[in-house]
Amino acid sequence: MQLILLCGVQASGKSTFYQQYFYHTHLRLNLDMLKTRHRENMIFEACLASKTKMVIDNTNPDVAARRRYIQRAHDAGFEVIAYYFETDLNSALKRNRQRIGKANIPEVGVRATYKKLEIPQLAEGFSEIFQVKIIDAQQFSIQLLDAV
Numbered sequence: 114m115q116l117i118l119l120c121g122v123q124a125s126g127k128s129t130f131y132q133q134y135f136y137h138t139h140l141r142l143n144l145d146m147l148k149t150r151h152r153e154n155m156i157f158e159a160c161l162a163s164k165t166k167m168v169i170d171n172t173n174p175d176v177a178a179r180r181r182y183i184q185r186a187h188d189a190g191f192e193v194i195a196y197y198f199e200t201d202l203n204s205a206l207k208r209n210r211q212r213i214g215k216a217n218i219p220e221v222g223v224r225a226t227y228k229k230l231e232i233p234q235l236a237e238g239f240s241e242i243f244q245v246k247i248i249d250a251q252q253f254s255i256q257l258l259d260a261v
Contacts, residue, residue, distance in 0.1 A: 115166045116186040120173040120233055121198025122226045123218045124209035126247045127170055135168050143170040157182065161189040174230045176237055183238040195233035195242045197258065202227045235259050
C-alpha cells in the first residue's frame with residue numbers, strides 16, 4: 114500500500130510524470146478533475162479503506178497542504194513517498210503559457226504557488242523523497258533526495 118504525493122508548482126511536469134510512471138499501477142487523485150476537497154476526501158478515504166495505491170497529483174506546495182494526507186495514510190498502513198518537482202519560475206511560466214484552455218493557470222496563481230513551495234522533508238512522515246526535474250520535453254531526471 115503506497116501513497117505518493119507529487120509536490121511542485123503548476124506546469125512542473127507532475128501530471129505527465131504520473132502518466133509515464135504510475136498510470137498503470139496507482140489511482141490518480143487530482144483537484145482539477147474532482148473539483149472539491151469534499152469529493153477528493155471521499156475518494157481518498159475509499160482508497161485508504163480498500164488499500165488502493167494512489168497518487169495525489171496536486172501542487173502540495175507546503176507542509177500544511179501535505180499534512181492532510183500523511184497521517185491518515187500512515188494510520189491505514191500506507192507507505193508515504195514524496196516526489197518533489199524542482200523547476201525555476203520562468204520555466205514553469207513558459208510551459209504554462211503553452212497550455213490550452215483550463216489547463217492554463219493564471220500567472221498570478223503559478224507565482225503564488227512558487228512563493229509558498231517548501232521542499233518535502235522526512236520529518237513530515239515520508240519514507241522516501243525523490244527530486245524530479247524535466248530534462249527534455251517529456252523526459253525526467255529522478256534522484257533520491259532522502260530516505261528513512
